[in-house]
Amino acid sequence: MPTRSHTLVVQVEDHPGVLNRVMSLFRQRGFNVDSVAVGHAEAPGISRMTFVISGDDKIVEQVTKQLYKLLEVIKVNDVTGENTIQRELALIKVNANDRTRADIMRIATDIFRARFVDASPDSLTLEVTGPSDKIESLLTMIRPYGIKEVARTGLVAMTRGGGTGTLSIVRDAVA
Amino acid sequence: MTATAKAASAPPIAEAEPAAKAEASAKPNIGARVLCQALEREGVEVIFGYPGGAVIPLYDVLPEFGINHVLVRHEQGAGHAADGYARATGRVGVCLATSGPGATNLVTPIATAMLDSIPLVAITGQVPQAVIGSDAFQEIDITGITLPITKHNFLVRRVEDIGPTVQKAFHLASTGRPGPVLIDIPKDVLLAKGELAPLRPIELAGYKPTYTPHRRQIKLAAQELRNARRPVILAGHGIILSGAMDALRELAERAQIPVGLTLLGIGGFPQAHRLCLGMVGMHGFAHANRAIHEADFVLGVGMRFDDRVTGKLSEFAPNARIVHIDIDPAELGKNVPTVVPIVGDARQGLQMLAAEIEPLEHDEWLAEIDEWRRVPPYRLSRPSRTLQPQYVMERLHHLTAGNAIVTTDVGQHQMWAAQFYRCDTPRNWISSGGLGTMGFGVPAALGAALGRPGEDVWAVVGDGGVQMTLFEFATIVQQRCRVKTAIINNGYLGMVRQWQQFFHDSNYSETLISGPDFVMLGTAYGMASRRVERREEVDEAIRWAQAIDGPALIEFVVGQEENVFPMIPSGASFKDLIEEGV
Structure with missing residues (x-):
């Protein structure tokens, strides 16, 4: 079975230690996590975790089933290949001097619509949002200038259109 | 302080109530009592436990309740005994330990229960919340440690959470695919004033086991x-x-x-x-x-x-x-x-x-x-100068009419028991399958015996495994359990030796193991004990043990290099089956 990248949206009860339980499960069973993003969801008491994991479909099915065995996990959605909006935010600090500054700014703003959030005599810090591959592309383009620091949030995802796909069960649970 | 002294310092309201009730209500209700009340409410009759600093408040009040506390000799014994109790009765087994080393000693039993889907509730004391995270004396993060080996675990932070947590723990342990649940309770929660919350319908959004197939x-x-x-x-x-x-x-x-x-x-x-x-x-x-x-x-x-x-x-x-x-x-x-x-x-x-x-x-x-x-699986009739363990199992089955509860350790004796003690009765065959825990047999027998008093429990163990948990002989004797221990002594860690023989050119590295004089050992613990070395003695010895109203020990000295057949080597298929006599 081919290995590919999967995006899992996991809705969990917002209790202390839940992230630990989820990550412990991934570690224990040898599932590879490429990125993780956690924050509050729309309903009170519910957190939304977005995982990017790589593996074949069988592994992802096993991940999903094992996640459901955790008490706090309410809903797992594999949104891979669905019509989803996927976004990640990155802060990138790159070497810049009078000679290179203009080039970096042109690449970052014209092509990647990044914003500049800080500058110093020898660096620029830019903020970019988009799908992970866009951030990868930007990093590739500016790497020759010398990247000093990168901070990425991990991917978050949401399905397009009016449906929520994840919420009815969550609402029932909270009500 | 005596109960009378406590009553004397009671608030005036107690005086208006009937005497018996007055005494109970005179004591301020604290977390430790709430916990016992919650356990009673779940129908807990037996707890296997061991005291320690963090759970002294619990032990202080335990005698007030109708729960039989069985004092084991090591927390591992408590865990396996609770497991054996659960397997023998179908009820939830409960074990109790203090914080730190008490809690970590439960790790192997909890993992054993996890791998075999056994309903177990493990209660551990924890250091007071004020010092959690400070590496306090006997502090260990047991909820962190047991994360991957429990179905779920809880750290109880407020006295009002004790009741609902116990309710949830028993529900989780015994429903769906059963498994162990750990409840960690800091000492200050056990001491905090509080009342038992009434039972409420359990609402767990993420837990809805499917019983009825589609x-x-x-x-x-x-x-x-x-x-x-x-x-x-x-x-x-x-x-x-x-x-x-x-x-x-x-x-x-x-x-x-x-x-x-x-x-x-x-x-x-x-x-x-x-x-x-x-x-x-x-x-x-x-x-x-x-x-x-x-x-x-x-x-x-x-x-x-x-x-x-x-x-x-x-x-x-x-x-x-x-x-x-x-x-x-x-x-x-x-x-x-x-x-x-x-x-x-x-x-x-x-x-x-x-x-x-x-x-x-x-x-x-x-x-x-x-x-x-039609091809007989094993040639038991083959001549042998030494006592054959398979024969012992076969006779045990015959003389108990297959009605005894049998617990085992892990290894050759376990497989011989599985093959030749042809158990027909559910909950009479008690063995660590998934985790393969040596040392399981003796404490599990203790638990089974307490769950089903009056019935004979045979702990069939090897001379290796029995040395891991034989301290529970003291508990078995103290409780006067009808546990009959059959030590299958071949002087080796037999299953590993068998693998060494087959797959490592008979390089018996560190599998030759000595032990004490088991008859003297059993006698020292206060058990009727004897040794059997010849085939002709087997029946008489088993009958002798059956006649004893209490624990007994028989050491069966068997052939040193007896093997378990047939065998499909690890990672091989039926086609590679080894029938006998390699």
């Missing part, structure tokens, strides 16, 4: 079964956990399907039944494994296609279409591809399938299996 899946399974010419049922622990013995028999007889048993499925189907294949897997009967190898349909029910059952996955049941019923959806398709996965309780699944299927005949297939069966 009808469409049952219909699909029935169709697969109809198409089969060479069907086999593989029945596991789920049969016993869900009480599916009758349902299994009903389906097997109705559709004339032979039944193979996993190690923990033993007791789920009568072994003398014509349709019973006996144990399957690494040390299963050759005809049973051959039946699976030749089958065109395998119904796995309440089992998980563990590697000790399947051997090499790619060559397991190569011609079979596999239908799998399990209450844990994560087991379906985990190890073997299934044509019809069915999420649900084993009993309900089997009942629905039996109702769906018309009577079937598989005479040709059964006759074929009977032909394979």
